[in-house]
Amino acid sequence: MFRTKLNPDGTLNRHKARLVAQGFKQEFDIDYKETFSPVAKMPTIRIMLTIALNRHWPVLQLDVSNAFLHGHLQEEVYMHQPQGFIDENHPDYVCKLHKTIYGLKQAPRQWFTTFTAFLQTNGFIFSKLDPSLLIYDHGNIQLYILLYVDDILITGSHQNSISTLIRKxxxxxxxKELGPISFFLGIQVLHTKSGYFLSQAQYAQDVLQAANLLNCKPSQTPIAMKPPTTVTSFLDADPIQYRRLAGCLQYLTITRPDIAFATNMICQKMHQPSGQDFNALKRLLRYIQGTQQFGLPITRGPLHLRSFSDSDWASNPLDRKSISGFCSFLGNSLVSWCVKKQLTVAKSSTEAEYRSLASATSDIIWLQRLLADFHITLTAPTSLSCDSSSALALANNPVFHARTKHIEIDYHFIRERILSKEIDVQHINSxxxxxxxxxKPLSLARFRLLRDKLTIQPPES
Known part of the structure; x- marks a missing residue:
């Protein structure tokens, strides 16, 4: 396999050639058994950057060359001799693999096992909240390693211990030690006066180029309040290209929560996109064209956790299911958010808001426990704000009636968290x-107001 590796600005870095096995010919329970390999969660990355920034810790980036070649095979696997390297005396011989190679289904799992086993022998333990986060906590020394396949982030309180670990x-x-974090998983990390700025400008440009919309007229909002009735011939109505672009946009939401709702709507129509769906995709790409440089800042501030929850009741005209949305801030930095269609139809707006509260509460509990791994002690209950008075009344008061009997489990779940003072539900003006x-889709003025509240902005000059 031949690949061209690019720099963050899109210029050529180097050419790579790699031997890849034809893993699609492997048979389950003969050539491989388990294939799952944990990867770092995006909220974990944002939380690590926020905490390291506030504690003035360095965040270093490491890269492993040919990472999968370090994994040890547990199964007996044979491979044909590579083309161009066939032994003339024994052309029918095959290669027996002792270690993993790129292309094998179990290669990522075996690499993860090998690397984490080495760290465990050096005193690291797994985080129970994110298995790709490993922690070293002895005395006054705290080290954290975050693993995403062969891309590694390391930070901690003791510079000499970090240097010693890197040498090992x-x-x-x-x-290879790449120095302070600058380009991680396709995300450019700019160092500013106030902290970090996470941007996917080059990735957004690549998506626009794939759609032939690099020079299109920008749109002011990512989704229209009312869908247009005229149908365009965008992409010549190619559903395969539609799905490809929709998948690319999902990855772009890592630093762009302002397009999360529009992307969610587009991805719901991937099985059979219509003309209106193509129009919606084109509008979203036009919005991205005008906001390519926008990103997510990570800034210093008091490390208080606060969350906001909302829903749009029965917004889907086809199945009448509601949309849940919530976001969480650690200090001034947005670290977690979610847009998701609810699994069942809500009988009232109260129920829809209540389901969204339950989802946000689950995320808050996970964030609280993850912060405990970083020795962040929350002295007060996490504020969870909702604009539905009836949903808040249901959460605070043990009152059941005919329209809330079927949501009893969620009631007990939220109620227990309120009584244990893990969360504090509050009302916020819509x-x-x-x-x-x-x-939901919003008008231009309101969209820009809320985008500013989510801190999505262009980089500092």
Missing amino acids: LQTAFSL VDQPADILT
């Missing part, structure tokens, strides 16, 4: 609700 890793693996941008 370089001895055991073909590892005008000030930032999660509103995650649940």
Whole structure:
């Protein structure tokens, strides 16, 4: 396999050639058994950057060359001799693999097992909240390693211990230290006066180029209040290209929650996109064209966790299911958000808001426990704001009636978290609700207001 590797600005970095096995010919339970390999969750990355920034810790990036070649095979696997390297004396011989190679289905899992086993022998333990986060906590020394396949982030309180650990890793693996974090998983990390700025400008440009919309007229909002009735011939109505672009846009939402709702709507129509769906995709791409440089800042501030929850009741005209949306801030930095269609039809707007509260509560509990791994002690209950008075009344008061009997489990779940003082549900005016941008189309003025509340902005000059 031949690949061209690019720099963050799109210029050529180097050419790569790699031997890849034809893993699609492997048979389950003969050539492989387990294939799952954990990867870092995006909220974990944002939380690590926020905490390291506030504690003035360095965040270093490591890269492993040919990572999968370090994994040890547990199964007996044979491979044909590679083309161009066939032994003339024994052309029918095959290669027996002792270690994993790119293309094998179990290669990512075996690499993860090999690397984490080495860290465990050096005193690291797994985080129970994110298995790709490994923690070293002895005395006054705290080190954190975050693993995403062969891309590694390391931070901690003791610079000498970090340097010692990197030297050990370089001895055991073909590892390069890339210095302070600058380009991670396609995300450009700019160092600004106030902190970090996460941007996917080059990735957004690549998506627009794939859609032939690099020089199109920008749109002011990502989704129209009312869908247009005219149908365009965008992409010549190619559903395969539609699905490809929809998948690319999902990855773009890592730093762009302002397009999360529009992307969610587009991805719901991937099985059979209509003319209106193509129009919606084109409008979203036109919005991205005008906001390519926008991104998510990570700034210093008090490490208080606060969340906002909202829903749009029965918004889908086809199945009448509601949309849930919530977002969480750690200090001034947005670290987690979600847009999701509810699984069942809500009988009332109260129920829809209540389901959204339950989803936000689950996320808050996970964030609280993850922060505990970073030794962040929350002295007060996490504020969870909602603009539905009836949903808040249902959460605070043990009152059941005919229309809430079927949501009893959610009631007990939220109620217990309120009584244990893990969360504190509060009312917020609908005008000030930032999660509103995650649940419905908005007018230009309101969209820009809420986008600013989510801190999505162009980079500092």
